[in-house]
Amino acid sequence: MDDRSPVMGLVHLLRAVTVEFDVLGAEFAARHGLHPTDVRALIHLLDAERAGLRATPGWLGEQLRLNSAGTTSLVDRLERLGLASRSRDTADRRRVLLKVEEKAAELGWAFFGPVIGEVVAVAEDFGAGELETVRRFLTAVLGSVGRARSS
C-alpha cells in the first residue's frame, strides 16, 4: 500500500486517465457554452437512451446527485439550448419524460469521436488476448470503486 508497491503505479495511472478525461470534458463544455454538469447530464441521457430506459428529471437528478431544484434548472438549461426536451408521461401525469435531441448526439460524437479514434488506434498495437486482459481488469476496477463507494 505504499508508493513503491508495483500496483500503486497502476492506481496513479488510473487516476491520471480520469483527470485527463475530466479536463477534456471541461474544455469541451467551455468551448460550447455548457457547464460540466450539462455534459455529465448528456452522457447519462445518451446512456439511458441507448439502454432503452426512459429518463425523467428525478432519475437524472439522482444520477448527478442534484436536488430537485437544481435538476429543474439543469433541464431548463438543456431545453433552452435545444439539447433535450420535456414531455408529460401520459400514463403517470406527475412524471416528465426527457428526450435528447439529435443535436446532443452530434455534440456527443464531436466530443468522444476524436478520443475514440485515438484509443482505437492505440488498441491496434495490442493483441486480442491483451485487450481481453485490459477489459477484465477495468471491469474488476469498476466493481472495486463501486464497493469502496458504498462502504
Next chain:
Amino acid sequence: MDDRSPVMGLVHLLRAVTVEFDVLGAEFAARHGLHPTDVRALIHLLDAERAGLRATPGWLGEQLRLNSAGTTSLVDRLERLGLASRSRDTADRRRVLLKVEEKAAELGWAFFGPVIGEVVAVAEDFGAGELETVRRFLTAVLGSVGRARSS
C-alpha cells in the same frame, strides 16, 4: 467506430471508470464539507509535493483552469479549512508558496485508501505480465486523450 466494434466496449468501460471515480470524489467532498474543486486542488498539491515541485497560486490556477480571482478564493478556502497554508517566497517576494498540511494528506488517504485497497486486491488475480499489459495500455490511452485534447 460504431457501437459493435470490439474496442468500443473498452472505451465505454474507461468512461464508466472515470464517472465512478468522479462520483466517488464528489461524495467524499460532500461528506467533508469540501467542493469538488477543493478535492482536485488537493490532488494537484499532493502530486506537486511528491514530485518535489513548489506550488504557487498561479501554478495551481493553471492546473485547474481557474482565473486568478477564483484561485485566490480557492486558496482562501483551503487555508480556512486548515488544509493548506500560504507563505511568501523569500527569493521572489511576489510569489506565494503553498504548503499542504498534514490534515490534507490524512484526508487524501481516507479518500484513496479504500479504493487502493480494492484495486490492489483485484490486481492479485492478475499475473505480472498481465498487469504490465494493462499498464502499457493505460499509458497509451493517457497519451491519446492528451493528443485529442490538443487537436
Next chain:
DNA sequence: GCGATAATCTCGCTCAGCGAGATATTAACC
C-alpha cells in the same frame, strides 16, 4: 531611477445548486 512585466489580491457581478415549501397527480386505506 523608471517603465515594463509578473504574481497575487480586491471588488462587483452572474449563475449553478441548495433548502424549504407549493402544486399537481396517483396510491392506500378505512
Next chain:
DNA sequence: GGTTAATATCTCGCTGAGCGAGATTATCGC
C-alpha cells in the same frame, strides 16, 4: 368514494464558486 399519504416536479429566495476588470506589490531590463 373520500380523506390521507406518498410521489414527481416546480417556484422562490438565498449562498457561494468562479469570472472580468483593475488595483497592488515586487522584480527585471535599460
